[in-house]
Amino acid sequence: xxxPLTAGPxxxxxxxESTRVGEPWLxxxxxxxxxxxxxxxxxxxxxxxxxxxxxxxxxRSFTGPQNGTAIAGDYLSAASFLGxxxxxxxxxxxxxxxxxxxxxxxxxxLLLVAELLRNTGKFTMADVLSFRLQQRPVRIAAAxxxxxxxxFYLLAQxxxxxxxxxxxxxxxxxxxxSLVIAVVGILMIIYVLIGGMKxxxxxxxxxxxxxxxxxxxxxxxxxxxxxxxxxxLLGAAVETSGNAAITSPGLQYGLTGTTRLxxxxxxxxxxxxxxxxxxxxxxxxxVPTAKEARRSxxxxxxxxxxxxxxxxVLGYGASALIGAERILAAPGAVNSAAPLLAFxxxxxxxxxxxxxxAFATILAVVAGLTxxxxxxxxxxxxANVIRRGKVDPxxxxxxxxxxxxxxxxxxxxxxxxxxxxxxAFLVALAxxxxxxxxxxxxxxxxxxxxxNTQGAMWSMYGGLGSAILLIALSPVVSxxxxxxxxxxxxxxxxxxxxxxxxxxxxxxxxxxxTTLSKRTEDPLVQAEMEVRSxxxxxxxKAVDH
Amino acid sequence: MGSHPIEPDGGSPGPDGGTPGTGRTDGVPAxxxxxxxxxxxxxxxxxxxVDFTEVQExxxxxxxxxxxxxxxxxxxxxxxxxxxxxxxxxxxxxEFMATPVFGNVNIGILLGLAQFVSTFAITMWYVSYAxxxxxxxxxxxxxxLESAAPEAxxxxxxxxx
Numbered sequence: 001x002x003x004p005l006t007a008g009p010x011x012x013x014x015x016x017e018s019t020r021v022g023e024p025w026l027x028x029x030x031x032x033x034x035x036x037x038x039x040x041x042x043x044x045x046x047x048x049x050x051x052x053x054x055x056x057x058x059x060r061s062f063t064g065p066q067n068g069t070a071i072a073g074d075y076l077s078a079a080s081f082l083g084x085x086x087x088x089x090x091x092x093x094x095x096x097x098x099x100x101x102x103x104x105x106x107x108x109x110l111l112l113v114a115e116l117l118r119n120t121g122k123f124t125m126a127d128v129l130s131f132r133l134q135q136r137p138v139r140i141a142a143a144x145x146x147x148x149x150x151x152f153y154l155l156a157q158x159x160x161x162x163x164x165x166x167x168x169x170x171x172x173x174x175x176x177x178s179l180v181i182a183v184v185g186i187l188m189i190i191y192v193l194i195g196g197m198k199x200x201x202x203x204x205x206x207x208x209x210x211x212x213x214x215x216x217x218x219x220x221x222x223x224x225x226x227x228x229x230x231x232x233l234l235g236a237a238v239e240t241s242g243n244a245a246i247t248s249p250g251l252q253y254g255l256t257g258t259t260r261l262x263x264x265x266x267x268x269x270x271x272x273x274x275x276x277x278x279x280x281x282x283x284x285x286x287v288p289t290a291k292e293a294r295r296s297x298x299x300x301x302x303x304x305x306x307x308x309x310x311x312x313v314l315g316y317g318a319s320a321l322i323g324a325e326r327i328l329a330a331p332g333a334v335n336s337a338a339p340l341l342a343f344x345x346x347x348x349x350x351x352x353x354x355x356x357x358a359f360a361t362i363l364a365v366v367a368g369l370t371x372x373x374x375x376x377x378x379x380x381x382x383a384n385v386i387r388r389g390k391v392d393p394x395x396x397x398x399x400x401x402x403x404x405x406x407x408x409x410x411x412x413x414x415x416x417x418x419x420x421x422x423x424a425f426l427v428a429l430a431x432x433x434x435x436x437x438x439x440x441x442x443x444x445x446x447x448x449x450x451x452n453t454q455g456a457m458w459s460m461y462g463g464l465g466s467a468i469l470l471i472a473l474s475p476v477v478s479x480x481x482x483x484x485x486x487x488x489x490x491x492x493x494x495x496x497x498x499x500x501x502x503x504x505x506x507x508x509x510x511x512x513x514t515t516l517s518k519r520t521e522d523p524l525v526q527a528e529m530e531v532r533s534x535x536x537x538x539x540x541k542a543v544d545h
Numbered sequence: 546m547g548s549h550p551i552e553p554d555g556g557s558p559g560p561d562g563g564t565p566g567t568g569r570t571d572g573v574p575a576x577x578x579x580x581x582x583x584x585x586x587x588x589x590x591x592x593x594x595v596d597f598t599e600v601q602e603x604x605x606x607x608x609x610x611x612x613x614x615x616x617x618x619x620x621x622x623x624x625x626x627x628x629x630x631x632x633x634x635x636x637x638x639x640e641f642m643a644t645p646v647f648g649n650v651n652i653g654i655l656l657g658l659a660q661f662v663s664t665f666a667i668t669m670w671y672v673s674y675a676x677x678x679x680x681x682x683x684x685x686x687x688x689x690l691e692s693a694a695p696e697a698x699x700x701x702x703x704x705x706x
Binding site: 096097104110230238250260263264294295301302305309524528530534538 | 595597598600601606609610613614617620621624625628629631632633635636637639642643647648649650651653654657660661664665667668669671672675680683686687690691697698
C-alpha cells in the first residue's frame with residue numbers, strides 16, 4: 001500500500017529489451033472475468049440502495065468478518081503486494097520492515113479509534129470531529145483533510161495502474177497506458193455509482209479473498225521447494241544474491257544518517273496514519289454494532305498479518321529463485337518480483353491469475369477511496385456546510401453520486417498526467433497527512449475533555465500544511481536523482497517523509513491552540529460524546545439483543 | 546451474542562423499537578436532528594433532553610470509562626515502545642540484528658516475527674477483555690438510557706441514532 005520510498009513500486013517503466021513473460025491475452029481474459037463477476041454482484045447488492053445510510057454505510061448490514069475482509073482489501077493495495085515482495089526480494093530485511101509497520105499500526109485502530117469512532121459518528125470522520133466542537137469550521141477542516149488524503153492516494157493508484165498494465169498486459173506506449181487508466185476510472189465510477197458502499201465493499205471482499213488466497217498458494221509452493229524450512233529458503237536467497245546482508249536490516253535504510261532518520265519518520269507515519277485513513281474509518285460505519293466493529297478490526301489484523309508473513313516468504317522466494325538482477329532487468333523492475341515468481345512457479349496461468357488480482361486490487365482500492373471522498377463532500381461540505389443541514393438525504397445522495405463522477409474524471413486526468421512520473425511519494429504523503437492532520441484531533445476529541453475548536457483548527461491545518469510543505473521541500477520533489485521535478489533543487493528538508501516533524505507538531509498545536517483559546521466547549525455535548533462513544537447508546541442496531 | 550446480564554428493561558420493545566420519528570414534531574428533518582449531524586441540536590428542544598452529564602457522573606459509567614482507559618492506555622504505550630525499540634534496533638544496531646541464532650535465522654528475523662506475535666496476542670487479549678469487562682456494563686447502560694428515552698435514540702433514516 002505504501003511504496004518503498006526510494007525504490008517505489010511504480011517507477012517509470014523502462015521498455016527494455018528484456019524478455020517479456022506470460023500471455024497478455026490470458027491476463028486480460030482473467031481480469032475481464034473478474035470485472036464481469038463483480039459487476040453482477042454489485043448490481044445484485046445495489047438493489048436495496050435507498051437511503052443515505054444504504055449508500056454511505058451499506059445499511060450497516062455487514063458482519064464483522066465481512067467488513068474485516070473488506071478492510072484488509074482496502075489496505076492491501078497492489079503496491080503493498082508487488083511493492084513489498086519486490087522490496088524484500090531486492091533489499092531483503094528492509095522490505096520486511098514495512099510489513100511490520102503496516103501491521104502494528106492496526107493496534108492503534110483497535111485499541112483507541114475503531115469502536116469509539118463508530119459509536120459516535122454517522123457517515124464520515126467529520127461527524128466525529130465536529131461532534132462537540134463548532135460545527136462549520138471543524139467540519140470544513142475535516143472534510144479538507146479527508147479529501148486531501150483521498151486525492152493523494154487516488155492519484156498514486158491511478159498513475160500506478162498505467163505502470164502495472166504495461167508490466168502485466170504488455171502495453172508500453174503512452175496512448176495505450178492512458179486508455180487503460182481511463183478504463184480503470186470508468187469501471188470504478190460504474191461500481192461506485194451503482195453499488196454505493198455495499199457494492200464497493202463486496203468488490204473489496206472478493207478481491208481481498210483472491211489476493212490472500214493467491215499469496216497463500218504461492219507461499220506454500222515456495223516453501224515446498226525449500227523443504228518447508230524457512231532457514232533453507234533464507235540460505236537459498238543468500239546464495240543466489242551472493243550477499244549475506246539481505247537477511248538483516250540496513251541494505252536500504254542503513255546507508256547514511258539521513259536515510260536512518262527517514263526510516264523513523266516513515267515508521268511514525270505508518271503507525272499513526274493507518275488508524276486515521278478516512279477510507280478505513282468510513283468502513284467502521286458499515287457494521288451494526290461496536291462489537292462487530294471490533295470483530296472487523298480483529299479479522300483485518302489476522303488477514304493483514306497473515307498476508308505480510310506470506311510476502312516475507314514470497315520476497316525471499318523471489319530473491320532465491322529469480323535473483324535481484326533478473327528482477328531489476330525486467331520491465332517494472334522491483335515491482336516485477338511477484339509476477340516473475342508466479343511465472344516461475346506456475347507458468348502463464350498463475351501469472352495471469354496473479355496479474356488479474358493485482359489489477360483488481362487497484363480497481364477496488366480506487367473505488368473505496370472515491371466513495372469516501374464523495375461522502376465527505378456531499379455529507380460534510382454540501383449538506384452540512386453549504387446547505388446548513390437543510391437538505392433531505394435523497395438530495396445528499398444525489399450530490400454524492402455526482403461527486404463520484406467528478407472525482408472519477410479528475411482521477412483519470414490526474415492519473416494520465418502523473419503516469420510515468422515518480423509519484424510513489426504520494427502514498428507516503430497520504431499516510432503522513434492522515435497521521436498529522438487527522439489522528440491528533442481524533443484522539444483529543446475522544447479522550448481530552450478540555451479540547452476545543454481552536455485546538456482542532458490549529459492541529460488539523462497545521463498538520464496538513466506542514467506535511468505538504470515539507471514534502472514539497474523534500475528530495476522526492478526536487479534535487480534528487482529520482483525526484484519528480486528534475487533540473488531544479490529546492491529541497492531544504494532532507495527527509496523523504498515529513499512525519500517525524502509534522503506529527504509531533506500537530507499534537508503540540510492541538511494542545512497549544514486549546515490552551516490559548518478562551519472558549520470552552522459545551523460540557524453537555526462533551527458528556528454526550530463520551531457517553532455515546534463508550535456505550536454505543538443509540539448507535540446499535542436491534543440485533544444486539 | 547454478548548454475555549450481558551438480563552437488563553432491567555427486558556420487557557420493553559427493544560432498544561431501537563421506539564416509535565421512529567415521534568420525537569421530532571418540530572419539522573426538523575430527521576437527518577439534521579441526528580446528533581452526529583448537528584451538535585448544536587444536542588440539549589435543545591429538538592429532541593427530548595437526556596442528561597448526559599448525569600450519566601457521565603454515574604458510578605456505572607465511571608467504572609466503564611476507568612476499565613476502558615486502564616486497559617487501552619497502558620497497552621498503547623507498551624506496544625508503541627516495543628515497536629519503536631524494534632525500529633531503532635533495526636535502524637541503528639545492524640550487527641546485533643544480524644547475530645545468527647539457528648541456521649540462517651538471525652535475531653532480526655526473530656524480533657520481526659515477535660512483532661507479529663505480540664500484535665496478534667494484544668489483539669486477542671483486548672477482545673477477551675472487552676467481551677468480559679466492558680461489554681456487559683456498556684450494554685447495561687445502553688439499555689437503561691434507551692428505555693428511558695427511546696425516541697431520543699431512534700433515527701428513521703438509518704436505524705441508528
